Amino acid sequence: MPEWRTIRVREGLMEAAKKTLEKNRYQSLSEFVSEAIRLRLDELQQSHEKIAEKKIKYPVIYERLLYTPKHMWAIITPEGNVTVGLSEYAQRRLKGIAGIQTHPVGYRVKKGEPLGVVETWMFMFDLYSPVSGKIIEINKDLQDEPFIINKDPYEIVWIAEIKSNNLITLEEELRDMMRPAQYKMWTLKRARMRMGSI
Secondary structure (H helix, E strand, O other), X not given: OOOOOOOOOOHHHHHHHHHHHHOOOOOOHHHHHHHHHHHHHHXXXXXXXXXXXXXXXXXXXXXXXXXXXXXXXXXXXXXXXXEEEEOHHHHHHOOOEEEEEEOOOOOEEOOOOEEEEEEXXXXXXXXXXXXXXXXXXXXXXXXXXXXXXXXXOOOOOOOEEEEEOOHHHHHHHHHOOEOHHHHHHHHHHHXXXXXXXX
């Protein structure tokens, strides 16, 4: 037999439900709740479809991606800025994402320092900036619907765009990062080390 839980519903929502029931549109509160759940599921489905249709900011050429040991990726935009995001390796391990917060546009970040945080049901995961510079754009879609990071961490789900302080510093910072094949080998080694320690 299923276990029942008591939940609190806002008074305003209960009043709206009572008024709707008084208009005889629904025969019972359970019928009203069932339709509300169905409508919410439809909303979520449409939201997922909209995300899939959204235009990609910059087409990602996977061979041009660079990675940090903190599982962030970076790619140079046509304008010479750096778009950053969370690697697929990391996002696959972050289940139950409840929110993603970043510093605001205009904030100056330093390489290796947090530019934001991913909040899951269990813990917080810092997002470390792969480069130094000023945040010039933040992916608002990701802030509204953080769970989409589990759908596509490269194309639609970039986290922020950073304008570098200067090109010489940027070149040095990018030189320290790993190419896709190096990052893949590095993550495989880490996985083997974990398995060996169990």
